[in-house]
Each structure stands twice: as structure tokens, then as C-alpha cells.
Amino acid sequence: MxxxxxxxxxxxxxxxxxxxxxxxxxxxxxxxxxxxxxxFTHERSLLNNLNFFPWHANVAHFxxxxxxRTGYPLVDAGMRVLWATGWIHNKIRVIVSRFFVKFPIFPWQWRLKYIWDTLLDEDLESDVLGWHYISDSLPDGHQLEHMGSPQV
Incomplete structure (x- = not known):
């Protein structure tokens, strides 16, 4: 109205x-x-061909x-604020999430489980869809604009 x-x-x-x-x-x-x-979407991709994607499972980098402590000030600031307050601004969520999936190429499921422990306004369904979107694993054929340089 x-x-x-x-x-x-x-x-x-x-x-x-x-x-x-x-x-x-x-x-x-x-x-x-x-x-x-x-x-099953909180455990694996909707696209079967991504079930065997070679994610980098480096626990030290995770x-x-x-x-x-990634060395990228905006990503680091966002993660520190999340740990200290249990909240992170939506735009910074996108930045730390894109960084997570696109640069160290961690399995997105790791971040989903970590966020469950830290984020106060966690919403399973919305977060799962967001992770599928950021990792380009939605079957809608739409690719997310990739973050070019984390320095920028």
C-alpha cells in the first residue's frame, strides 16, 4: 500500500x-x-557437478x-567485528564471504558452520541461499559479479 x-x-x-x-x-x-x-542444501551444492569441486581445505588459513588475520584490512576488520559483537553489516558479510570462497577457495560449508556459532541474527535458509549464490552453485545460471581485487 x-x-x-x-x-x-x-x-x-x-x-x-x-x-x-x-x-x-x-x-x-x-x-x-x-x-x-x-x-540437503546446507550440506552440498544444488548442482551435482560441483560436489567434487577441488576446494582447498587448509585449516591454518581458515x-x-x-x-x-588474512592480511586484507577490510576482511580482517569484518571478521573481528563479527567475533566481538556477534553481528556484521550486510555489505561486509558479502565481502568476507566472497573473499572466503573466491581467494583461499575454502569449502563454503565451513563458513556456514562457523557463522552458526558467531552470528546472532543467523537465518539458516537465507544464509544457505547466500552461500550457494556467492559460490556460483545455484542452478539459475546467473553468475555473481566476482570480486576482482580484495585490496580495492
Whole structure:
């Protein structure tokens, strides 16, 4: 109702805010649909050909990522804030997650399990869908814009 009202009032900021909110609700419901119909999604990819992807299972590097000692200041700051507060801003979540999957190439399931222990507003379905999206393992054919350089 507010979106229609703001559109009629030509309140573009309000209309954009309502659109963003509805998109977030849609993604949340989509993630719940995926997890309900494919209950294995928190353990393995929806794409069978990725079940044997050569992830790098380096426990020492994983520990450095968890402790915020990767050498990349923004990633390290995000991980330290997460540990100290139990919360991390959504944009920083994306940055530390992309770094996690794209650079050391850790198995995304490791991060999912770690986040369960640290994040206060953890939502299983939304996080699982986010990890599949970030690791390019959703069957929708859409590839995530890859983070080029973590320094940037």
C-alpha cells in the first residue's frame, strides 16, 4: 500500500525503499522454498557437478580468516567485528564471504558452520541461499559479479 501511495505522491525514495523491502522478502521466501524442497542444501551444492569441486581445505588459513588475520584490512576488520559483537553489516558479510570462497577457495560449508556459532541474527535458509549464490552453485545460471581485487 505504501509503495503505491509513495508512487502516486512521486516519492521516489520511499518507493525505492518499499521495492527493496519487497525484494528482500521475496528472496527470503525463495530461500525457504529451496531449503524446504531440497533439504540437503546446507550440506552440498544444488548442482551435482560441483560436489567434487577441488576446494582447498587448509585449516591454518581458515583459522586466520576466522580470527581476522588474512592480511586484507577490510576482511580482517569484518571478521573481528563479527567475533566481538556477534553481528556484521550486510555489505561486509558479502565481502568476507566472497573473499572466503573466491581467494583461499575454502569449502563454503565451513563458513556456514562457523557463522552458526558467531552470528546472532543467523537465518539458516537465507544464509544457505547466500552461500550457494556467492559460490556460483545455484542452478539459475546467473553468475555473481566476482570480486576482482580484495585490496580495492
Amino acid at each position: 505504501k509503495q503505491i501511495l509513495w508512487k502516486n505522491e512521486q516519492n521516489s525514495a520511499g518507493e525505492e525503499c518499499a521495492t527493496f523491502f519487497l525484494r528482500a522478502i521475496g528472496l527470503r521466501e525463495y530461500s525457504r522454498y529451496i531449503c524446504f524442497n531440497f533439504p 583459522k586466520a580468516w576466522r580470527q581476522g
